[in-house]
Amino acid sequence: xxxxxxxxxxxxxxxxxxxxxxxxxxxxxxxxxxxxxxxxxxxxxxxxxxxxxxxxxxxxxxxxxxxxxxxxxxxxxxxxxxxxxxxxxxxxxxxxxxxxxxxxxxxxxxxxxxxxxxxxxxxxxxxxxxxxxxxxxxxxxxxxxxxxxxxxxxxxxxxxxxxxxxxxxxxxxxxxxxxxxxxxxxxxxxxxxxxxxxxxxxxxxxxxxxxxxxxxxxxxxxxxxxxxxxxxxxxxxxxxxxxxxxxxxxxxxxxxxxxxxxxxxxxxxxxxxxxxxxxxxxxxxxxxxxxxxxxxxxxxxxxxxxxxxxxxxxxxxxxxxxxxxxxxxxxxxxxxxxxxxxxxxxxxxxxxxxxxxxxxxxxxxxxxxxxxxxxxxxxxxxxxxxxxxxxxxxxxxxxxxxxxxxxxxxxxxxxxxxxxxxxxxxxxxxxxxxxxxxxxxxxxxxxxxxxxxxxxxxxxxxxxxxxxxxxxxxxxxxxxxxxxxxxxxxxxx
Amino acid sequence: xxxxxxxxxxxxxxxxxxxxxxxxxxxxxxxxxxxxxxxxxxxxxxxxxxxxxxxxxxxxxxxxxxxxxxxxxxxxxxxxxxxxxxxxxxxxxxxxxxxxxxxxxxxxxxxxxxxxxxxxxxxxxxxxxxxxxxxxxxxxxxxxxxxxxxxxxxxxxxxxxxxxxxxxxxxxxxxxxxxxxxxxxxxxxxxxxxxxxxxxxxxxxxxxxxxxxxxxxxxxxxxxxxxxxxxxxxxxxxxxxxxxxxxxxxxxxxxxxxxxxxxxxxxxxxxxxxxxxxxxxxxxxxxxxxxxxxxxxxxxxxxxxxxxxxxxxxxxxxxxxxxxxxxxxxxxxxxxxxxxxxxxxxxxxxxxxxxxxxxxxxxxxxxxxxxxxxxxxxxxxxxxxxxxxxxxxxxxxxxxxxxxxxxxxxxxxxxxxxxxxxxxxxxxxxxxxxxxxxxxxx
Numbered sequence: 001x002x003x004x005x006x007x008x009x010x011x012x013x014x015x016x017x018x019x020x021x022x023x024x025x026x027x028x029x030x031x032x033x034x035x036x037x038x039x040x041x042x043x044x045x046x047x048x049x050x051x052x053x054x055x056x057x058x059x060x061x062x063x064x065x066x067x068x069x070x071x072x073x074x075x076x077x078x079x080x081x082x083x084x085x086x087x088x089x090x091x092x093x094x095x096x097x098x099x100x101x102x103x104x105x106x107x108x109x110x111x112x113x114x115x116x117x118x119x120x121x122x123x124x125x126x127x128x129x130x131x132x133x134x135x136x137x138x139x140x141x142x143x144x145x146x147x148x149x150x151x152x153x154x155x156x157x158x159x160x161x162x163x164x165x166x167x168x169x170x171x172x173x174x175x176x177x178x179x180x181x182x183x184x185x186x187x188x189x190x191x192x193x194x195x196x197x198x199x200x201x202x203x204x205x206x207x208x209x210x211x212x213x214x215x216x217x218x219x220x221x222x223x224x225x226x227x228x229x230x231x232x233x234x235x236x237x238x239x240x241x242x243x244x245x246x247x248x249x250x251x252x253x254x255x256x257x258x259x260x261x262x263x264x265x266x267x268x269x270x271x272x273x274x275x276x277x278x279x280x281x282x283x284x285x286x287x288x289x290x291x292x293x294x295x296x297x298x299x300x301x302x303x304x305x306x307x308x309x310x311x312x313x314x315x316x317x318x319x320x321x322x323x324x325x326x327x328x329x330x331x332x333x334x335x336x337x338x339x340x341x342x343x344x345x346x347x348x349x350x351x352x353x354x355x356x357x358x359x360x361x362x363x364x365x366x367x368x369x370x371x372x373x374x375x376x377x378x379x380x381x382x383x384x385x386x387x388x389x390x391x392x393x394x395x396x397x398x399x400x401x402x403x404x405x406x407x408x409x410x411x412x413x414x415x416x417x418x419x420x421x422x423x424x425x426x427x428x429x430x431x432x433x434x435x436x437x438x439x440x441x442x443x444x445x446x447x448x449x450x451x452x453x454x455x456x457x458x459x460x461x462x463x464x465x466x467x468x469x470x471x472x473x474x475x476x477x478x479x480x481x482x483x484x485x486x487x488x489x490x491x492x493x
Numbered sequence: 494x495x496x497x498x499x500x501x502x503x504x505x506x507x508x509x510x511x512x513x514x515x516x517x518x519x520x521x522x523x524x525x526x527x528x529x530x531x532x533x534x535x536x537x538x539x540x541x542x543x544x545x546x547x548x549x550x551x552x553x554x555x556x557x558x559x560x561x562x563x564x565x566x567x568x569x570x571x572x573x574x575x576x577x578x579x580x581x582x583x584x585x586x587x588x589x590x591x592x593x594x595x596x597x598x599x600x601x602x603x604x605x606x607x608x609x610x611x612x613x614x615x616x617x618x619x620x621x622x623x624x625x626x627x628x629x630x631x632x633x634x635x636x637x638x639x640x641x642x643x644x645x646x647x648x649x650x651x652x653x654x655x656x657x658x659x660x661x662x663x664x665x666x667x668x669x670x671x672x673x674x675x676x677x678x679x680x681x682x683x684x685x686x687x688x689x690x691x692x693x694x695x696x697x698x699x700x701x702x703x704x705x706x707x708x709x710x711x712x713x714x715x716x717x718x719x720x721x722x723x724x725x726x727x728x729x730x731x732x733x734x735x736x737x738x739x740x741x742x743x744x745x746x747x748x749x750x751x752x753x754x755x756x757x758x759x760x761x762x763x764x765x766x767x768x769x770x771x772x773x774x775x776x777x778x779x780x781x782x783x784x785x786x787x788x789x790x791x792x793x794x795x796x797x798x799x800x801x802x803x804x805x806x807x808x809x810x811x812x813x814x815x816x817x818x819x820x821x822x823x824x825x826x827x828x829x830x831x832x833x834x835x836x837x838x839x840x841x842x843x844x845x846x847x848x849x850x851x852x853x854x855x856x857x858x859x860x861x862x863x864x865x866x867x868x869x870x871x872x873x874x875x876x877x878x879x880x881x882x883x884x885x886x887x888x889x890x891x892x893x894x895x896x897x898x899x900x901x902x903x904x905x906x907x908x909x910x911x912x913x914x915x916x917x918x919x920x921x922x923x924x925x926x927x928x929x930x931x932x933x934x935x
Binding site: 018022058064 | 511512550571572578579580581582583584585587588609625626627628629650651653654655657696699700703704780781782794807870882884
C-alpha cells in the first residue's frame with residue numbers, strides 16, 4: 001500500500017490543537033499554522049483525532065494509516081472510512097463520474113454546482129451528445145441503481161460564497177475536489193466578455209474557496225484541477241516537471257550557478273483560460289504557505305472517454321460529453337467526427353503533442369490522491385496523464401479503429417490553426433509522481449477506450465445528437481479575434 | 494478586607510511557585526527581595542522538599558494534588574507511549590488515575606487556579622482554571638460562565654514561550670502580562686466567590702528560570718533585575734494574600750521542583766541509537782512510529798527508558814528472559830557516560846525502586862537522574878550526544894521547597910519530605926479542623 005506510512009500528520013480527521021515546547025515547559029498561543037522557523041524546531045505540535053476522541057492528545061506523526069482503524073485497505077491504498085468528499089462542479093463531465101466512483105468506494109459524497117456548464121454549452125448552441133437528466137433525477141438514479149446518497153446543493157461558488165461556507169460548515173468535508181471552473185480555452189478566447197468571465201469565474205471563485213477553507217476546514221485537503229496546458233510547450237525542450245523543479249535542478253548564468261530545487265517551474269499558458277489556471281496555481285501555492293492549507297494541484301492531460309463502471313451501469317447515470325469546438329476535447333471530437341463521416345480535423349501541422357488520460361484512469365488517480373492527503377502546508381503537483389501522442393497519431397488511431405472495428409470510412413484533414421501555438425515542438429513531460437508515490441497504474445489503453453466510445457456513439461440516439469450539432473465541431477474561434485470557419489488545407493491519405 | 498467571624502470554617506490557601514528552588518527562596522528572603530515571604534518563614538516552617546522522579550512539573554503537581562506516586566496516579570511525564578502502540582501521547586487531567594484533593598468533601602468549596610496538567614477541567618464544587626498544558630480557554634475553565642470574565646480581563650493561561658526564541662524583551666513583556674492577568678483573576682475569584690480552599694500556582698517562575706537562570710546567578714547580567722522583579726511582584730501578591738487571611742487559616746507555599754544552571758543537554762535517544770538499542774527506519778521522519786523491529790529500548794522525555802518488550806509493543810523484540818540483561822547493559826552504559834571526566838548520570842533507578850501501585854506496567858523501566866548541570870533529553874531527532882541550547886536553566890529533583898504557617902504540630906511533617914506528602918498534610922490539617930469544628934458545634 002503506497003500510503004501505509006502516511007501518518008495522522010496527513011490525516012484530515014485531525015485537529016491540530018496546540019504547539020508546546022516541553023523543554024521549557026512552555027506553550028505558545030501563537031497561531032501554530034504559521035510556518036515554523038528554525039528556532040522553533042523544538043516545538044511539538046499536538047493533535048486530537050476528531051473521530052477517536054478517546055486517544056486524547058498526541059503527536060500526529062506517531063500513528064500511521066496502517067495502524068489506524070479509521071483507515072481501511074482498498075485497491076487504491078488505505079482510504080479513510082466514510083471519508084467526506086465534497087465535489088465542486090459535481091454536475092460536470094468529471095464531477096459526476098467522480099461522485100459515483102467515490103460513492104461506490106464508500107465515501108460520503110457531497111457536491112455543489114450551479115449548472116453553468118450546461119448554460120455555457122447552451123449559450124454556444126451546442127449540447128452534450130450523451131444525454132443527461134436533471135440533477136434531481138441523477139441523484140435519484142444514483143440511489144436507485146448504485147445505492148449512493150449524494151448530498152447536493154445548488155450554489156454558485158463565485159457569487160454565493162456565504163452559501164458555500166454554510167454548506168462546507170454543515171458537511172465538514174475531509175477533502176474538497178475542485179472541478180468547479182470553466183474548462184475551455186476557445187470559450188475564453190471568444191471576446192473580452194468571455195475572457196473576463198472565465199478569469200473571474202475561475203480565479204476569484206477559487207480564491208473564495210481558499211478563504212472559506214482557511215476559515216472553516218483548514219485540515220481538509222484541496223484537490224484542484226489544473227491542466228498540462230499551464231506549462232505550454234516551451235521550445236527550449238526542457239522537461240515539464242511536476243510543478244516544481246527537482247532538487248538537483250541548477251540554473252547556470254554568467255559563470256555562476258543556483259539550485260532551483262523546489263521552485264515553481266515557469267508556466268507558459270496558451271489561452272486566457274490556461275492563464276486563469278496559472279493564477280490559481282499561484283493563489284493555492286500562497287494559501288498553503290500562508291495558512292497551512294494543503295493541496296494537490298492536478299495538471300491533467302487532455303481527458304477523453306466515456307467509461308467508468310458506475311456511469312456505464314445505467315443510461316441515466318452517464319456523464320455528459322461535449323464535442324463542440326469550445327468544450328469538446330480532441331479524442332472525443334475525433335470519434336464523433338468518425339461516426340458521422342466528417343474528416344477528423346488536425347489544426348495546422350497536427351504535430352502538436354499532448355499528454356492524455358482516459359476518464360476511468362483519471363478517476364483512479366483522483367481516488368489515490370484523495371487517499372493520501374498532503375501534509376499541512378504542503379502544495380504538491382501531479383502531472384496526471386498516462387501517455388503522450390501527437391494529434392496526428394491520435395487521429396490515425398481513431399481512424400484505424402473506426403475503419404477496422406466499425407467499418408467506417410474515416411478520413412483525416414488538416415485545417416488552418418485558429419490558435420497561437422507551436423505546431424512542432426519538443427515535449428518531455430515528467431509524470432512520475434502518480435505512479436511512484438501514489439501507486440497509479442493505467443487500467444485502460446488508448447485503443448480500448450476509443451473502442452468503447454465508438455460502441456456508445458454509434459447508438460442511434462447519440463449519433464443523431466452528434467449529427468444535430470455537427471456544425472459546431474469545426475472551429476470558428478480564432479485567437480486573433482477573427483470569427484470565421486477555418487479552411488481545409490489538405491485531406492490526408 | 495475580611496472581617497473576622499466566629500462561626501466560620503478554617504480555610505486552606507495553597508500558593509504554588511513552579512520550579513522555584515529552596516535555595517532561591519532562602520536567598521531572596523535573606524536579601525529582602527521577597528520581604529513578605531521572609532515574614533512567613535520567620536513565623537512558619539520552611540523546608541527543602543524532594544520532587545518526583547523524574548522532576549517534571551506534570552508528574553510533580555499530579556503527586557502534589559493527589560498525594561500519590563506516579564505508579565498510583567499514572568502520570569510519568571509530559572509524554573507517554575500507550576502499551577500496544579508507538580503513539581506519542583500527551584497525558585492530561587483525563588489520564589490522572591487518582592482524585593485530586595479538591596474532589597474530597599472535607600476540602601469544601603475550592604478555587605483552583607493554574608495547576609499544571611489539570612486540563613481539561615472537570616466539574617467540581619467550586620471554580621477551576623487549568624494550567625499548562627491548556628490548549629483552549631473553553632476546556633480550561635469551570636464553570637463556563639467564568640470564561641467571559643476571564644476574557645474581559647485578558648487572562649492568559651501561560652506566557653508565550655515562543656517569544657523567548659525571538660526576543661527576551663518580548664518574552665518578559667508577555668511574562669508580565671500573564672502574571673498581571675493571573676493576579677486579576679485570583680483577586681476577582683477571592684472576592685466574588687465563596688470558598689474554603691484556594692489554590693493559586695504561578696508558573697512564570699519556571700519559564701523565567703528556563704530562559705534566564707544565568708541572569709539569576711549573575712548580578713551583572715542584563716536581565717538580572719528583570720528576574721528579581723518577577724519574584725518581587727509575586728512576593729507582593731503573597732503579602733496581599735497573607736493580609737487577607739484569618740489568623741488560624743492554613744497557608745502553604747510550595748514548589749514542585751528546583752532549578753540550576755544548564756551546562757549541556759544530553760540526548761539519550763542518540764546514545765541508544767549509537768549503541769544499537771534504538772533502531773529507526775533509514776528515512777525516518779524522526780518519530781516513534783518509525784521504530785523498527787530490533788529496537789531494544791527507547792527513551793521518553795526527559796530520560797525515562799522503556800524496554801521494547803515483545804507482546805508489549807507492536808514491534809517489540811525483547812523477550813522476558815532478556816529483560817534483566819538489557820537493564821544491566823543499559824545501566825552500565827549510562828553509568829559510564831562522561832564528559833571531560835565528569836560523570837553525567839547521578840543515579841539510574843529501576844522502576845521497582847521508585848514506583849509502586851496499579852499502573853506500574855506503564856512505568857518506565859529505568860529513570861535517569863543527572864548530575865549537576867546536565868539536562869537529559871529524549872528527542873529522536875537529535876543527531877549528536879551533546880548540545881548547547883538557548884535554555885539557561887534546568888529542573889532539579891532534590892531542591893523544591895515547602896513553607897507552612899500555623900503548623901502547631903511540627904512533627905506532622907516527615908524529616909525527608911517529598912511532594913507526594915503535601916496532599917496528606919493538607920487533608921490531615923483540614924480533617925483536624927473539621928473535627929474541631931464539630932466539637933465546637935456539639
